Amino acid sequence: MEQNPRPRTVLETLGEEIIRIVTPVSICMLSVVILVSILNGDSSSAGDLPITTMATIAYKESSSDSTWDKLKGALLNSLVFVAVVTVVTFLLVLLFYLRCTKFLKYYMGFSAFLVLGFMGGEIALLLIQDFSFPVDCITSAILLFNFTVVGVLAVFMSKMAIFVTQAYLVVIGMLVAYWFTLLPEWTTWVLLVAMALYDLAAVLLPGGPLRLLVELAMSRDEDIPALVYEARPVINDSGPSGGVVRRRVWREGRGDTDENQGLSTNTRSGLSSDSTPGTHLSVGIGEHEMNLADAEEGRVTGGDSELTTPLVQHINVQMNSSENAVPSENLVLEGIGLGSSGAIKLGLGDFIFYSVLVGRAAMYDFMTVYACYLAIIAGLGVTLMLLAFYRKALPALPVSIMLGVLFYLLTRLLLEDFVVQCSMNLLMF
């Protein structure tokens, strides 16, 4: 007869959940920093994109402008960008309202294909050129093709290996974040702040698109089609039928909270993993009730009530990288939520913007990278705690981005001088 192992404490379960979300965020940030230092290192002054993108449509920064001009231009750019994102998110809400989920899913797969195929291919090419790697075109074509197709399948299908899906989401986040770091400096920073403010508004205001989307999804008990990273849920073996109970939970969908002795499966569909930053941070709890119990639950897709869909929804993330391309929206998904099995879900937009911040910091110096990384992780922790406290949809971007920007400025203006002077005079460090 099996006896339960020592019941896990809140700290263990919670800690493990948090680690499972902090790890991929850190990996994404690390890879962007590495990419940036390899590829942008030599051309740090040439921060201008040769192509007009959606984010530089209003103003193209050049290094000869005065600070005030740069600031004005950056503000204009960010306004345009945020406006486009808002329009697109409202469009998404409309489509979701009209139940065009198939279309959205296909669009998401298509944008994943674009990001992985073209962006991934370009970055791979740049790396090959940089290192003069003697690989031939046939091999690289086959590898790229494989990589892209499996990635699209991972995004599309819900029944892929969890690890593969998670890896591909991190890669997509990394590629998009790298693209953002190619924007001019002032534009990037102002854009980050603007997106953080937008996130705040879209999730908390009553008319905000993300909030509408979440409410729609909740009322219909459906999944939002979006790109979301879902951490693997912490499975407690504390019950003799741990595994079976979990499966039964999924089979019956949400709403059977009473049946499951304290399992935190609630029916509410989680966050919007959609286009805009909506973070519903829900913490999955194990089988022992804890106060954080009703985290919003994710969605179990209608058809497959039997299985969790580790990937909850797919949203199209598409970057407009050339003016000739079809003006694709920048549906960036940001949000933390709870999967149907109680795991934390974090929208891809959060990954992207965190990595953009750290990548930009890397373009200055590594000291700023360390400071910004710590700030972002701290912000993420604060957001998680706030979510557990308030138990409703909360935006994930504002706290981290504000802390990150603050730390960047402080490091660049104050800390660097201090550290350099101390080192030069052999005082410390």
Added chain:
Amino acid sequence: MDNQSGTDRYSNPAAASILPTSSTSPGTSSSRRRLGPAEWPTIDGPLGLSHDDSLEHARRFFKLGFLCLPFLWAVNCFYFWPVLRHPNAHDSHPDLRRYLVGSAIGFLLFAAILSSWALTFAIGGEHLFGDVWKELVMYNVAEKYGLTGWI
């Protein structure tokens, strides 16, 4: 019985957060009870597919892999690793195992061919190929067609 529960209590509680290694619950069918780790066909354990869906899934990936997609075969093998590891314990369709073994063989074959070609290309270099090497190598191809000008 008490001793057993005692030792269980001190066993590592974090051991099986991914695969329910000790979750051979009395509710499952008797044929699965001796499976232990192979109770679930997928590597995700209870989060993955059920036995019935696995066959469909494995078959689809096996067939799709023939479109010059050996990576799909690799993912297939990775996903159903428990089935490959414990061939005897599984009671679900023997077809499943056949698809997996097929995928594994296909992937290994393709990987062998591709890597031998790539290594020959990389190591042989210009001595072996002559001028054709310059035509085929990726960075020259990229320059010729201006592939990196998009970003």
